[in-house]
Each structure stands twice: as C-alpha cells, then as structure tokens.
Amino acid sequence: MILEVAALTLAGTHFGVPLLYYYYLKSRYLNKPWSIKVDENYKPKVTVIVPTYMEAELIQGKLRNLYAQEYPKDLMEIIVIDSGSTDGTAELVEGWASKHKGVNLKLIREAERRGKAYALNHALKYAIGEVVVTADVDALWPNRALAEALKWFADPTVGAVSCLKKPIGSKIRGVEEDYRRYYNVLRVAESKAYATPIFHGELAVFRRSLLELLGGFPTDIGADDSHTATRIALLGYRAIVPEDLWVEEFVPNEGYFLWRARRAQHLIQHFVKTIKEARKHKVAKEFRKIIAVEFFLHVVNPWLLLTSILILVVSIVVFSLLFAAFVMILGLALLNLKHYRTWIAQQLFLIVAALRNLKSKEIAWSK
Ligand code: GDP
Numbered sequence: 001m002i003l004e005v006a007a008l009t010l011a012g013t014h015f016g017v018p019l020l021y022y023y024y025l026k027s028r029y030l031n032k033p034w035s036i037k038v039d040e041n042y043k044p045k046v047t048v049i050v051p052t053y054m055e056a057e058l059i060q061g062k063l064r065n066l067y068a069q070e071y072p073k074d075l076m077e078i079i080v081i082d083s084g085s086t087d088g089t090a091e092l093v094e095g096w097a098s099k100h101k102g103v104n105l106k107l108i109r110e111a112e113r114r115g116k117a118y119a120l121n122h123a124l125k126y127a128i129g130e131v132v133v134t135a136d137v138d139a140l141w142p143n144r145a146l147a148e149a150l151k152w153f154a155d156p157t158v159g160a161v162s163c164l165k166k167p168i169g170s171k172i173r174g175v176e177e178d179y180r181r182y183y184n185v186l187r188v189a190e191s192k193a194y195a196t197p198i199f200h201g202e203l204a205v206f207r208r209s210l211l212e213l214l215g216g217f218p219t220d221i222g223a224d225d226s227h228t229a230t231r232i233a234l235l236g237y238r239a240i241v242p243e244d245l246w247v248e249e250f251v252p253n254e255g256y257f258l259w260r261a262r263r264a265q266h267l268i269q270h271f272v273k274t275i276k277e278a279r280k281h282k283v284a285k286e287f288r289k290i291i292a293v294e295f296f297l298h299v300v301n302p303w304l305l306l307t308s309i310l311i312l313v314v315s316i317v318v319f320s321l322l323f324a325a326f327v328m329i330l331g332l333a334l335l336n337l338k339h340y341r342t343w344i345a346q347q348l349f350l351i352v353a354a355l356r357n358l359k360s361k362e363i364a365w366s367k
C-alpha cells in the first residue's frame with residue numbers, strides 16, 4: 001500500500017507539474033499583448049557572429065542566407081570565427097568573401113579549439129555593433145528575421161531576443177516537432193510574463209553593452225546562449241522569444257540521440273548555475289517562478305519518474321502487487337500516444353544527460 005501510494009504520488013507530481021505549468025502559462029500569458037514598445041524602423045548597427053567548427057558542408061549556404069537578409073548592408077558586420085576546422089571551412093569563407101566584396105565580413109581563425117563560447121568571446125572583442133547576434137551555421141533564417149528581431153531593441157528594457165525553431169531535414173523530424181510544440185508555448189508565454197531562460201544560438205541577439213557588463217559568454221558550461229540571456233534577465237532586462245520569429249534548423253539524422261543528450265546536458269548545467277546565480281539578484285517575481293519551475297523540470301522531475309518506475313518494479317517483482325502491475329502496464333500502453341512517447345523520451349535524455357555530466361561537460365563536442 002505504501003509503495004503504491006509513493007509510486008503514484010511521484011508519478012502524479014512528475015506529470016502534474018509540467019501540465020499545470022503549461023496550462024497556467026498558456027491561459028495567463030500566451031495571448032497577452034507584449035508590454036514592449038517595438039519600432040519597425042529601428043535599425044541599429046549589428047554584428048553577426050558565426051561560430052564554425054567543421055562546417056564545410058553548410059557554411060556557404062549560411063553566408064548566402066545572411067547575405068539575403070533584408071537589412072542595410074552598411075549597418076551589418078559579419079564575423080566568422082573558426083576554431084581550427086580541418087575540413088576547409090575557413091578557406092570556403094575566404095573564397096566566399098572574395099566574391100562578395102560588398103559585405104563587411106571578417107574571418108578570425110583560432111589555431112586551437114577551446115569551445116564555442118570561448119570563440120564567441122574572442123569574436124566579441126572585434127564586434128562594433130550596438131547589438132550582437134549569434135548565428136549557428138546549421139540553421140537558416142527567413143529574409144526578414146534580422147529586422148524582425150532587432151525591432152524589439154527600440155525598447156531600452158529589452159536586453160536579448162531569440163527565435164523559435166522549426167526542425168527540418170531529418171527522418172527524426174516528427175519527434176523533434178512534437179517536442180517543440182509544447183516547448184514553444186512555454187518559450188513565448190514565459191517571455192510575455194517576463195523572460196524565458198532558454199535561448200537558441202541559431203539566432204540569439206544581445207545588447208553588446210550588456211554582454212560586456214557580463215564579461216562575455218560563460219565558458220565553464222555549455223548553454224552559452226540560454227545562460228547569457230538568463231543573466232541579462234537577472235540584471236532586470238527582458239530576454240524574450242517573440243511568437244513570430246522562426247528559424248529552420250537542420251536536425252541530424254545520425255547521432256540524433258547523442259545530440260539531444262548533449263543539449264540536455266548543457267541545459268542541466270545552465271539551470272544548476274542559474275539557481276545559484278539568482279540568489280545574488282533581486283529578481284522580478286514572475287522570473288523567479290519561471291526559473292524555479294524550469295530548474296525543477298530539467299534537474300529534478302526526470303528522477304521522480306525513474307524512482308516511481310523503480311518502486312513499481314520492486315512492488316511487482318518482490319511483493320507481487322497487482323495494482324502496481326496494472327499501473328505499469330497502463331504506463332507502457334500509453335507509449336502508443338505520440339505526445340506521451342515524446343515526453344518520456346525527453347525524460348530519458350535528461351537522465352542520461354545528468355549521468356553524462358558526471359563524466360564530461362561536453363564544452364567542445366564532437367561533430
Ligand atoms: P547545437 O546546435 O547545440 O547542436 O551545436 P552545433 O554543433 O550545431 O554548434 C553550434 C554552432 O557552434 C555551429 O555553428 C558550430 O559550427 C559552432 N561550434 C561548435 N563548436 C565550436 C567551437 O569549438 N568553435 C567555434 N568557433 N564554433 C563552434
């Protein structure tokens with residue numbers, strides 16, 4: 001009896017908290033107007049930083065994509081920072097630049113690879129834009145993305161802006177899409193409430209003055225984009241993901257599971273560090289709640305599910321409890337439902353990620 005109650009309480013919390021959080025945010029904030037003054041004509045000087053490591057296959061497409069942005073060329077500077085790629089990435093950038101003289105493009109080559117955040121900080125030293133954008137190579141922006149992202153900076157309370165992601169180009173896309181549907185609602189609703197602690201390096205815009213105040217991107221953890229946005233929010237600025245700013249991200253066909261696990265590793269590192277960091281600041285009430293729940297969802301919640309499953313297994317195997325067997329079979333049968341399956345997969349990624357974090361932080365990951 002005690003075992004069954006324990007297992008059900010854990011499982012109830014595991015599924016209940018995220019569902020409540022989702023419906024709370026959705027009903028309370030999702031359709032609220034933004035209390036931010038946007039100006040479609042606001043056109044600051046911008047530095048786009050493209051970090052590259054072994055991107056020969058995609059880099060030219062990404063440069064073409066940036067070139068196609070509907071933004072005045074004289075207000076846009078591109079810095080490609082390559083960390084010793086051996087597949088010819090840097091040479092391809094040089095070649096492209098020599099054919100596009102009208103573009104203000106600088107290539108920096110690091111002899112040694114020390115990770116993405118380290119490279120971003122290196123590039124930041126040369127950046128002259130009022131705002132700085134990170135642009136991962138494996139994502140494509142719509143032509144108006146930059147202009148759409150920058151218009152929010154007309155409001156001085158906005159410190160950082162990022163995008164939503166549409167997965168493309170993989171057989172696994174379906175799983176990724178399903179996961180994103182739940183996830184995107186959270187990003188936008190959190191942004192409207194105050195700020196979202198999860199950003200996307202595929203298109204992440206920061207006020208340069210704030211980046212400098214923070215001393216650049218964190219090099220000791222993986223989620224440089226999310227953590228920087230969160231620190232900006234902790235300083236009292238909005239860090240937002242608007243509902244209509246989308247980019248397309250290539251989802252890997254091979255190594256999808258490791259890719260997801262690595263990202264989960266980085267998010268766990270980010271939330272663990274954020275919880276400590278938040279204590280040092282006077283934080284907006286809404287944002288404090290958001291950080292607390294997201295910490296719970298990424299760091300604690302997966303383990304409630306695992307514990308609940310272990311208790312059920314013990315109840316069945318050791319005590320032959322019928323009710324436990326029934327709950328277990330129900331839990332397995334539900335795997336036929338796509339949303340449920342997607343959710344369980346994400347929990348597995350988070351558990352694997354937490355264990356992998358004990359071994360390596362994956363600051364410079366394999367490609
Ligand atoms: P994910 O989006 O988190 O899965 O990571 P990616 O592997 O796509 O990397 C994001 C961006 O950072 C890509 O443009 C990579 O080429 C780049 N990148 C990754 N590691 C390094 C690095 O050590 N140095 C530099 N300069 N860029 C890197």
Ligand code: MN
Pocket residue numbers: 136138
């Ligand atoms: Mn990527």
